[in-house]
Amino acid sequence: MVVLAGAGTGKTRAITHRIAYGVHSGAYQPQRVLAVTFTARAAGEMRTRLRDLGIVGVQARTFHSAALRQLHFFWPQAIGGAAPEIMGHKAPAVGEAAARVGMRLNRSEMRDVSAEIEWSKVSLLTPESYPAAARRARREPPGMDHTAMARLISAYEEVKGERGVIDFEDVLLLTVGILEEREDIARTVREQYRHFVVDEYQDVNALQQRLLDLWLGGRGDICVVGDPAQTIYSFTGATPQHLLRFTDHHPGAATVRLVRNYRSTPQVLSLANTLLTDASGQRRGGAVELVAQRDGGPKPELTVHDDDQAEAGWVAERVTKLVAAGRPLREIAVLFRTNGQSEALESALADADVPYLVRGGERFFSRKEVREAILLLRGAARTDDGSKPLPHLVGDVLGGMGWHEDSPASSGAVRARWESLKALVDLSARLAASTPQARLPDLVRDLDERIAAQHAPDVEGVTLASLHAAKGLEWDVVFLTGCSDGLLPIMMADGPEEIEEERRLMYVGVTRARAVLHLSYARARTPGAKGSRRVSRFLDHAAAILGEGARSTPKRATAPRGSGKLKPSRPKVCKGCGADLVTAAEKASGRCPNCPPTYDEATFERLRSWRLAVSRAASVPAFVVFTDATLEAIAEAEPGGQRDLAAISGVGPRKLSLYADQVLAVVGGADPDEVAAAVTGEPEA
Numbered sequence: 001m002v003v004l005a006g007a008g009t010g011k012t013r014a015i016t017h018r019i020a021y022g023v024h025s026g027a028y029q030p031q032r033v034l035a036v037t038f039t040a041r042a043a044g045e046m047r048t049r050l051r052d053l054g055i056v057g058v059q060a061r062t063f064h065s066a067a068l069r070q071l072h073f074f075w076p077q078a079i080g081g082a083a084p085e086i087m088g089h090k091a092p093a094v095g096e097a098a099a100r101v102g103m104r105l106n107r108s109e110m111r112d113v114s115a116e117i118e119w120s121k122v123s124l125l126t127p128e129s130y131p132a133a134a135r136r137a138r139r140e141p142p143g144m145d146h147t148a149m150a151r152l153i154s155a156y157e158e159v160k161g162e163r164g165v166i167d168f169e170d171v172l173l174l175t176v177g178i179l180e181e182r183e184d185i186a187r188t189v190r191e192q193y194r195h196f197v198v199d200e201y202q203d204v205n206a207l208q209q210r211l212l213d214l215w216l217g218g219r220g221d222i223c224v225v226g227d228p229a230q231t232i233y234s235f236t237g238a239t240p241q242h243l244l245r246f247t248d249h250h251p252g253a254a255t256v257r258l259v260r261n262y263r264s265t266p267q268v269l270s271l272a273n274t275l276l277t278d279a280s281g282q283r284r285g286g287a288v289e290l291v292a293q294r295d296g297g298p299k300p301e302l303t304v305h306d307d308d309q310a311e312a313g314w315v316a317e318r319v320t321k322l323v324a325a326g327r328p329l330r331e332i333a334v335l336f337r338t339n340g341q342s343e344a345l346e347s348a349l350a351d352a353d354v355p356y357l358v359r360g361g362e363r364f365f366s367r368k369e370v371r372e373a374i375l376l377l378r379g380a381a382r383t384d385d386g387s388k389p390l391p392h393l394v395g396d397v398l399g400g401m402g403w404h405e406d407s408p409a410s411s412g413a414v415r416a417r418w419e420s421l422k423a424l425v426d427l428s429a430r431l432a433a434s435t436p437q438a439r440l441p442d443l444v445r446d447l448d449e450r451i452a453a454q455h456a457p458d459v460e461g462v463t464l465a466s467l468h469a470a471k472g473l474e475w476d477v478v479f480l481t482g483c484s485d486g487l488l489p490i491m492m493a494d495g496p497e498e499i500e501e502e503r504r505l506m507y508v509g510v511t512r513a514r515a516v517l518h519l520s521y522a523r524a525r526t527p528g529a530k531g532s533r534r535v536s537r538f539l540d541h542a543a544a545i546l547g548e549g550a551r552s553t554p555k556r557a558t559a560p561r562g563s564g565k566l567k568p569s570r571p572k573v574c575k576g577c578g579a580d581l582v583t584a585a586e587k588a589s590g591r592c593p594n595c596p597p598t599y600d601e602a603t604f605e606r607l608r609s610w611r612l613a614v615s616r617a618a619s620v621p622a623f624v625v626f627t628d629a630t631l632e633a634i635a636e637a638e639p640g641g642q643r644d645l646a647a648i649s650g651v652g653p654r655k656l657s658l659y660a661d662q663v664l665a666v667v668g669g670a671d672p673d674e675v676a677a678a679v680t681g682e683p684e685a
Contacts, residue, residue: 001254002201002246006288007272007511008263008474011225015197016046018223020053027196030057034215035200036066042472046199059193063208064168067175073183074177078178084166090114090156093163097155102612103144109621112142115236117153121169122237125564127154138495143621145628172207179214188621190217201226201246205237220250229276229287232468232505234497246287260292263474264298267545272510274542275503285500290511300510300517302483302539302546304531306531308341311522312348315479318518319462320352322477329355331476333463337487342464350415355407355461357419359469365451369417373398373424374447377440384440393440394428394584410500419461426460467505470512478504478513484521484533485552506538519546535601603667607631610662610672617676625649625659638667649656 005011010654018037022028035058037043046060059066068086075083087093091110094117098105106112116139122129127129130153131146141149151158160166166174179186193215198204204212224246231240247253261269271290276287283289305311315334323329334345334356342358349356380397388396395403403421408414424447431438431446463475482488489502510517519539523531539550608631615622626634630650638647642660646653662675 001223001256003223003234003256003258004243004286004288005225005227005258006261006290007227007230007508008261008290008676009258010048010260011227012042012045012199014258015199015223015225016049016053019058019197020055021056022195023058030055030453031059032129032192032194033058033197034066034193034197035197036063036212037058038062038203039472040065042199067211068171070189071171071175071178074178074182074188078182078185081310084164086171087160087165087167087408090117090167093156093159093167094152096159097152100155101151103148103152104616106621109142111548113149113152116141116149117156118239119235120153121167121173122207124206124210127157140628143615144625155440168206170240172211176207176211176214179211182379186214186217187210189215190219194219194221196222196223198224199226201243202228202231203233203238204242205239207237209242220253222250224677226306227287229504230283230471230508231285232471232501232508234501240285241503254432257288259288259291260293262293263514264290264292264435264511265294265515266292267297267299268510268515269514271300271517271542271545272507274545275507275538277512279541284503286352294514297515300513300519300546302519302535302549304535305520307524307527307529308344308522309348309527311345311520312344314520315345315481315518316348316352316354318479319349319354323354327477329461330463332479333465333470333473333475333477333512334479335465335470335512336481337467337490337505338482339466341482341487345464347416348649349462349464353407355419355422356415356464357461358416359463359465359473364420364423367416367420369401369420369426373401373421374444374451376400377424377447377657378444380404381440381444384513386439388394388442390432390438390443391425391429391677392683394425394443398425414638422460442611467509471508474512474514476514477516477518478509479518479520480509482522483536485535485537486533487521488536503538507537599632600638601635603638604631606666606669606672607635607663610666610676613673613676614659614662626655634663634667639664 003014005014015035019028019033022033023030035043035046037046037060040062043060043062043065047058050056050058050060062071072083075081091114094110094113095105098110098113104186116134119139120134123133125133127150130150130380134141134146138404144152160170166290178190181370196212196215198212202579203226212222224243226240226243228240229242231238247255264272269290273289276284303314305314317332319332322332336342346356365374376397377394380393384393395405398421401421403418405427407422408418427446428443430441435442465473483506488506489499493499493502521533521535523533534552535550537552539546540552543550560627607626608628611622615625618625627650630648633648633650634645637644637648639648641664642656645651645660645663646656653684665675666672
């Protein structure tokens with residue numbers, strides 16, 4: 001069965017009741033049911049709901065958790081000895097691998113390279129197959145070309161092997177390998193698990209699907225649940241195609257559509273449905289049309305502000321009024337596209353003395369201050385004589401870490417630390433209220449149980465979250481900020497597929513709201529700057545709901561000087577096959593990923609060597625000097641002078657003044673290291 005479940009339609013309730021019915025009716029044995037999802041929080045929620053329905057024994061786990069359990073169990077039988085240790089972070093191994101291939105990565109590049117390694121592994125790629133697949137997927141590794149990234153991936157695997165460790169993707173890969181090579185082990189797993197339920201199936205990647213197929217072994221005992229309209233993790237390798245083509249792979253499978261939304265008001269859903277309806281009235285990408293089940297509420301509002309600080313100040317002011325009117329802080333969320341937007345919002349809320357928490361960062365129980373606090377509470381539990389009320393005692397213990405009741409005026413790390421400790425104090429107060437005889441040892445036991453289940457305590461504050469981090473959550477009031485082109489969709493989104501994913505991100509943000517939805521954007525980033533931002537193109541068809549301010553004004557085509565006529569813009573096409581060029585990199589190089597390069601490869605390699613030397617001397621990423629696409633265009637054009645060089649896309653006036661003579665010398669055949677050394681003053685290698 002495939003269940004297409006729209007946002008807020010009660011899919012978790014539906015699938016847990018389906019499992020419970022199967023068990024109570026005798027169709028399922030609970031120990032033979034495996035329910036998999038993508039986050040520990042979602043798996044914990046599923047276990048809690050099943051327990052409330054009287055069901056025990058069902059395994060509800062993430063893909064990684066289920067695979068890791070099997071890997072540890074079968075490793076001695078399949079390989080011998082204990083399973084390898086899992087690295088906590090990729091950065092040390094990535095850094096060493098980069099050094100081995102002659103690269104230096106800054107923190108941002110390290111993070112991007114780690115993400116690219118993860119994508120290659122969940123896409124079932126090897127270092128040899130990575131370059132072609134990455135070009136087809138229009139992925140651009142940070143500061144290097146695809147061949148260099150492949151070398152780095154290979155070096156990374158060597159480093160792991162020498163250290164005798166694996167990463168999280170290896171957990172799935174190794175489990176797949178064992179199940180493929182050992183039919184006896186695969187048979188054991190299939191005898192253990194007869195029935196499968198997969199939640200958030202639109203987020204499955206190629207590696208997870210391979211593992212799921214091996215668990216099933218050709219059987220049809222599977223129910224998948226997902227919403228193609230909430231596919232927002234394509235950059236990690238997730239694809240909704242497994243969901244949309246489920247009946248192709250399982251002919252005869254039943255299809256159920258959950259369309260009744262129990263979360264949001266008709267007014268909120270009207271906007272949500274509009275976002276996913278094209279100009280002809282058709283639904284986009286297989287999305288269901290939501291039908292409201294709640295009573296009416298206020299219409300969503302769209303406001304525009306002069307700059308980001310003004311927008312943040314307006315949000316803080318509205319939040320203050322909501323709280324004064326009795327709205328709980330925990331029922332208010334402020335959402336944004338990029339984490340960089342959070343700073344202005346944090347400052348404005350702190351200035352207004354509004355408690356807040358930033359979601360999507362480090363897990364609560366992984367935070368340094370939380371680990372230290374629990375250690376102190378554990379030690380103090382031995383000497384709790386009951387003379388002080390539990391919350392006062394906890395406050396005294398945490399006072400040794402600098403805890404105090406008054407919230408700090410500053411934002412950022414100081415505020416986050418205070419909120420973490422306050423959450424522990426508030427947890428002790430709730431425990432004392434529900435169980436008056438509870439003491440510090442009881443609180444420590446409760447914390448241990450929460451750590452095991454990754455069940456963080458509620459923090460009383462307005463939630464700040466990126467749209468990605470907000471998925472799966474809901475609030476009474478949602479402020480969706482930054483609703484302008486350049487943020488929604490993000491400026492880096494190239495091509496129709498990436499633009500549609502940005503549309504789905506906005507849809508996710510809108511459908512987080514139960515009752516009140518405020519959309520806003522700022523014309524400029526900083527005070528006094530020229531206001532050039534336009535309202536998001538995704539709101540074009542929502543003018544009937546949000547007012548005429550929702551219509552984005554399309555840029556007019558430019559006309560040749562003196563012609564009096566508009567010159568229509570023509571799409572750039574590949575010089576090899578004539579296909580439309582979509583991404584900025586394709587347009588710069590003049591060819592699509594499927595066509596072979598037409599530039600002189602020796603010239604291109606000299607330019608890359610020169611760029612590497614210049615970027616190292618300036619301590620900047622290589623792409624800051626020139627991107628690969630621009631180097632390809634230079635190598636192909638082989639410019640003979642500055643005028644020819646200036647005509648190449650990606651070579652602006654500043655870069656012309658900085659690098660023209662060097663580039664022309666390298667194109668002319670000069671040694672790239674000598675050219676770079678002559679300018680930077682560094683000795684040759």
